[in-house]
Amino acid sequence: MKKLNLLLLVIFPCLLHAQVGIKAGLNFANVTNASSISNSSRSGFMVGIFFAPASKSILSYKTELIFSQQGYDYNSNSTTGSVKLNYIIMPHLMNINITRLFQLQIGGQVAYLLNAKADSNKTASSNNPYGSLENYYNRFDYGAAAGFEIHPVMGLLIGARYNISFGDMYKNISNQTPGTIPPFIPNVNLKNNVFQIFAGWRFGKISKKKGK
16 A cells, blocks of 8 residues: 555656647548559548656657547459458657647557458358458557647647558468458558548646747
8 A cells, every 4th residue: 555655646746747638530541552452541530548748848758549440442353342440559759849839749659450341342252251351450550650739729739640550451461362362452461551630638737938
C-alpha cells in the first residue's frame, strides 16, 4: 500500500501539468504496390486519445492510442469490391513547437489488426477454397507518421497527418498456390498508407511562451 501511495504521489503531479485529450477525424486510406488490382482509396473514420507530458521547450513528446478504419477498393478482371481493415494504432511523436499555435509532428507507430472484411461480387466456391480472411494478414504493423497541428483557441486542435507502413500487409503471398487466395489479394505484398484530417480537444495546462 505504501508503494502504491508513493507511486500516486509521483504520477499525480505529473498529470496535473500534462495534457491529455481526445481526437476524431477522417481517414483516406490506400495501399502501395497494387496496380494489378487497380486499387483506389477508401474513406473511414479514426478516433483516439493522447497524452503529452508538460514541456515549455521547442521540442515536446506525445503518445496516442487510435482506432483507425483503413483498407482499399479494388477492380481485378471481373472482380470488384472493397477490403475493410480495422486497426488499433499507437503513434509515438516528437513535436516541434514553431509557436504555441502551430506544431509539426514526426515519429513512428505500431499497429495491431483487429479484424478484416471484404465485400466482393465474386464469392468463394469449391474451385476457390479461400480460408479465413484474417489468415492472410499480418496482425502487427509498423511505420512512420508526420503531420501538423494548429491550436487556434483554448484547447481546440485541428490537424492533418500522413501515415505510411513499412511492414507487409499479407503473409507469404508469393508462396501461395494459385487459385487458393481471394481475387482481391495481388501476388505482391501491399503496405498501408493513410492520410488523416482530424480535430480534438486538449485538457490540462496549455503553456504560453513570452511574446507569443
